[in-house]
Amino acid sequence: MRTVRHLHLKKSLHLCYNNQDAIKLQNKPYGGSDMKKIIIVDSSPRKGGNCDVITDKLCESIHDAEVEVFRLRETTVNPCHGCNACKGKAKASCVQKDDFGALIPFIDSCDALVLVSPVYFGQLNGPAKTFIDRTYCFFDPSKPAGNNASARGKKGAIIMSCGAGPAEVYTKVAEGMVKCFGNFGVDDSRVFVGGGVNTPGSFKDHADYMKAVGDIAEWLSE
Numbered sequence: 001m002r003t004v005r006h007l008h009l010k011k012s013l014h015l016c017y018n019n020q021d022a023i024k025l026q027n028k029p030y031g032g033s034d035m036k037k038i039i040i041v042d043s044s045p046r047k048g049g050n051c052d053v054i055t056d057k058l059c060e061s062i063h064d065a066e067v068e069v070f071r072l073r074e075t076t077v078n079p080c081h082g083c084n085a086c087k088g089k090a091k092a093s094c095v096q097k098d099d100f101g102a103l104i105p106f107i108d109s110c111d112a113l114v115l116v117s118p119v120y121f122g123q124l125n126g127p128a129k130t131f132i133d134r135t136y137c138f139f140d141p142s143k144p145a146g147n148n149a150s151a152r153g154k155k156g157a158i159i160m161s162c163g164a165g166p167a168e169v170y171t172k173v174a175e176g177m178v179k180c181f182g183n184f185g186v187d188d189s190r191v192f193v194g195g196g197v198n199t200p201g202s203f204k205d206h207a208d209y210m211k212a213v214g215d216i217a218e219w220l221s222e
């Protein structure tokens with residue numbers, strides 16, 4: 001069994017940030033079941049593109065979990081200000097009042113987070129990098145563990161699609177970036193990069209890529 005909820009935070013901002021609903025969201029970000037909580041962050045600006053194929057495949061293949069889909073193109077996640085106001089706090093928090101703030105309790109209490117991104121100039125794309133920068137609010141050298149994550153043992157993954165390649169080089173990039181997820185409690189990670197997919201949706205023409213994404217979904221569900 002699984003439930004999939006698409007978080008269109010921009011549309012529901014009035015829900016997230018006005019009193020009762022904000023409190024509800026902060027205190028109980030998920031539906032309250034005992035199932036695993038998995039967040040998928042899709043950073044592609046291209047609707048119906050390859051990252052959407054990957055996200056749909058994950059949603060289809062993850063089981064026994066509550067899945068929250070956060071599409072960065074539908075939200076406002078501003079760059080980190082580097083103000084360090086998040087340091088020395090009891091819980092991870094950010095002074096910026098954008099959609100990332102509403103996502104912090106989800107990230108803190110999830111069991112797994114998957115970031116799905118296209119490769120842009122050899123890296124994650126800008127929105128994906130901005131998303132990772134904002135998780136700096138979990139990094140806190142003043143804490144014994146060096147971070148503010150209220151739970152550890154999470155799983156994390158980065159899945160990327162790229163037009164040309166070399167996919168092996170971008171795999172190394174993904175392996176480096178997924179280490180940053182340690183700040184919010186990720187101790188076990190996987191990455192996958194599918195190369196040669198430029199046409200929107202062409203990722204699904206590669207049975208081996210779809211299987212690799214399905215395998216990550218299975219691992220996340222365990």
Ligand SMILES: Cc1cc2nc3c(=O)[nH]c(=O)nc-3n(C[C@H](O)[C@H](O)[C@H](O)COP(=O)(O)O)c2cc1C
Nearest residue numbers: 044046049050051118119120121122162163164165
């Ligand atoms: C600005 C930009 C930069 C890109 N840079 C690369 C690159 O460095 N290497 C590569 O193989 N593909 C590159 N691509 C191609 C995309 O990674 C590829 O088309 C990907 O599948 C797009 O995912 P989407 O359909 O979800 O948008 C780039 C595309 C754009 C728009």
